[in-house]
Amino acid sequence: MSDTPTLSSTLDPLLTFLAYSLSRLESTFYKLPGSAVVTRYVKSSHQNDPGRTILELILVIFAIRTLLQSRTRGDKQGKHFIQFSEKEIDELVDEWTPESLVQPLNDWEQRDLSSVPVTTGPIGPKPKLLSNGKPVINLASFNFAGLAGNEQIKEKAIETLRKYGLGSCGPPGFYGTVDVHLDLERNIAEFLGTEASILYSQGFSTISSVIPAFCKRGDVIVADRSVNFAIQKGIQISRSTIRWYDHNDLKSLEDVLISIEKERKKRKGPLTRRFIITEGIFERDGEMVDLPKLIELKLKYKYRLILDESVSFGAVGRTGRGLTELYNVPAKQIDMLVGSVANGLCSAGGFCAGSSIVTEHQRINGTSFVFSASMPPLLATSASEAISHLRNTPSILAALHENIDTIRSVLDRTEGITVLGHRASPIIHFCLRNTQQHLTVAPPDHEAEERVLQDIVDDGLANGVLITRGKHLRGQEMTDSRPTIRIATTAALSRKDVEKAVGIVKASIARVLAKRR
Amino acid sequence: MFNKKKSLGQLPSMATATSYLSAVHQADSRARGHDISPASTPALSTSSSITSSSEDTVLHESDDNNTGLTYPRTPPTSEQVFTTVHSEFGHCADESYRCVSQHNPDKPVTEHEIEEPPYYILITTYISYLMLIVFGHLRDFFGKCFAKQYFTHLMPYDGYAPLNSDFDSFYTRRLKRRMDDCFSHPVTGVAGRTILVYDRHSEDCNYTQIYPGTKTRALNISSYNYLGFAQARGGCADAVEESIKRYGVSACGSRLEGGSNELHLTAEALVARFVGMEDSLISSMGFATNSTFIPALVGKGSLVISDEFNHASIRVGVRTSGTQVRMFKHNDMQSLESLLREVISQGQPKTHRPWKKILLIVEGLYSMEGSLVNLPHIIELKKKYKFHLFVDEAHSIGALGPLGRGVCDYFDIPPRSVDVLMGTFTKSFGAAGGYIAGPKHLIDALRIRGHSGIYAEAMPPPVLTQIISSMASIMGVTPPVSSKAALTLSPSSSISTLRCPEDDVHPGMAPASAIPSWISLPPALSDGSEARMRIRRLAFNSRYLHAGLKKLGFITYGHPFSPIVPLLIYNPGKMATFARMMRTRQTPIVVVVVAYPATPLVTSRVRFCVSAAHTKDDIDTILQACDELGDILDLKHGHSERWPLEQIMRQSVELVNNI
């Protein structure tokens, strides 16, 4: 109480100053044109409802604040911003030592890089190695239907080259839509039995662009835990709500669908788009999804299905139409069917087939469709030619599946490994069998396993068979899967060659595993 | 019967505004194709239907009408020998129509200069959009009441949410659809100097397009064919044919899993040599080069600083990496420097820990603005602020610099002062795909850690061959010296051992050993003389179009030397009309129009992409067309000095040399 007088005396000049400036402000305000209208409005609204004035004032302040904030955008207004003088900034800049742009390769990465095989001459079932000029049997690259090196396709490609040149020199929106692209889109749609399809110029970029074209923030995606990397990236970019189900376990999928339904009922939220995303045949391990059951679930719970058939298209079914042909399911039931023209038709690029609403939507919203040049015309006509080849010669796929059976039957009887995946899968993964005691110690040492597998690959190569590890970007993939060796089968090899090749692989496995013990 | 063709030649003589307006209306409706019936388009195309694909587009065509598109207006004299097909790569023998693409060190670097249009243009533009939006909403409202069947795909249906909400698709349905006839126009044949477009029209406001099956040859100022390598004939196409016979069509697999071929190594070594870096890698898609390799460069704790107009592929790459991003104002060095000072001094948000590294990503030449990066200034900033620099040369590689080696060549800056040079082959090289070049340790890391190496298909052999042959012809090939070849594929070559020796002089020629022996380029290509001519023709054409449009009174953006020339139109209605009227002139011209969201709302524009394949006559044709349309559509709002068209055409060389 005692220091009140002193306080009021110090405040006095301040108060008079405040009163003075207020009156000045008032008079200038009245000088402004239109001020009378504002005052009248404020006064009358204040009379009617004093609370409203405060509310409106708050609104105005809020509006000004957001306006100011959006201007400066960065952290400047944030509470974490520290004010520095120019000199201090200069010092900080001088002191800052950035890391180098990339960390150098470690030993394992170095070995990985130097063991990548390079072929010379024609690309096909029996290429020559650049390192020693020796021919090898190719069980590594994707040539399922054996179309690589097909003379008719080459002829078609040359014919196209002479009419169209090589590059299309423009994105599809700006005179990069060449008639042969439209032809291929139509051919793919007819082949699969969908209404339409859309062509992307790289297989990998297809699905990672399809997903964000449809799935937006707030939408729900239910996906298999082991989907391939392209799908993972697509999901990441989409920013949708994501729920995972156990790898290729449709029971688990149904549980997830039920629980989402329950949550939605509880929240009473608006209807959002819901998607199930999975692969036809998994790139990781060759498992195959039970398509009829999947479609049943999707219809029951009213989800849209995005199915990645990058491995199965051109390799499964009587004429290579993929899972829909194998299970005799109309492709129209799959909302977005994504496939690889590069793998399945031995050309380049990818496609998404579906209704014309689906494909037209992507022509404006598919980032890698809109912002990238369309594929070279000769690759499109090669793919069209490949489709007519598949249509007309079902024996190709029969030969492919005989080769798959041959390889699986030998590998199944090989000591020390476990063969993964579905019987019909054109890619066959196998991993080391976990019988040794020291390997069961958790957590599994993936890098050590990879070294062993790489030894097998190298040994196979030295003996004339090209196979590869199933490679992954460890640490960037969502889940860390078992290291495997991947065999990509092809219809282009005779039964005898395949038997010889798989015999060599078997011997390599035995040799390497024997050395390890 | 000829009303479709003779139309616009007479327009400038009309004086009153009403006659202008009715002329616009007529031309527009003609262009929209309402009155096109097979009987009224007699001379457009007497040739083939869509399905006959094997017919020779050049030799069996009778659609020329003396427009100078298929055959030159003046036949060559007996001394002039042209090895190219005129419709793909124009014949232009006059040596004065050439110029060198090089920065003049005495002049300051021009940043992004923006000329403002008069206010009434801005206001009418806003009003146009406002009206479009209001009418769009009205039509949506009444449509949903009375014509439900058109809206079912936008409504929840049978327990499914719509794939596309009516709000999200409003712009597409109500604004873009009105000018859909200006986009995604199907074409056929080579995307060279001219291009064959399929005729089409719509009777239901662009919901569907009707193709009568006829085609029209048009002057192509739209494709990214800067050096004119989009050719179905000539040394490069011959090499590609040979490679298809030798290697097949596909690479069958990813680079690290069995899809690597010797051609990949050869092409990568050549690219490294071309751009003057230690090593390079190639990816099968330009977009994916950014979107799958940028995540291997930056990660948590790093910062990306990105120009606000960077390409979508860069944005996708940065977003995939999960790194923090900050943007600076387009090509504005002050904005960049103050941002750098802020982020370095503040460090990471909240924790204020210093950033692990900062990567600045810019483009060499911006595809919508035509502006050139201020590389000299950025290099200076780089010395002071120690950030890493990534330059996307998608549009500038091949197209800029006295030797076509991109922005570094243009500014005479050693390429190795940039950390990472990225570029694509879709543009100047007439191929597809992209590259990243840098120090060897960096490229090796990217090979292993980038997404493309493992998961994406490798580049197919024909594409690689187009790259090798076009690039070798730009560099020129030194005749083989019998002794030790510097760059043969040694038996121990693994995926990354091939590279140019350190002492290699940049920018030099390619040694014969650097290209496969089965590629035999014709002499004019292998000694580099033809490519030098192409580069100099491109430089002349770009400058001439820039300067000509300016002198005609248009507002253009971009660097005067850039082959991308944006001409500002502003009003959305004029933009569509411009494209339609260009397409239906006597010498049809196809143009690219871009609007929101690719550009800011008001600055709709036409974007010309000049090519070395164009002749001086072609640029004249375009200038004349723009001049006429500019008067009709009221587009000339530039403030610089104006010249009449004839003077511009006559004094073109002087104009170009005085920029």
Ligand SMILES: Cc1ncc(COP(=O)(O)O)c(C=O)c1O
């Ligand atoms: C700057 C930039 N980067 C990358 C790309 C993508 O290249 P591509 O069309 O070869 O996929 C483009 C193409 O427009 C571009 O402009």
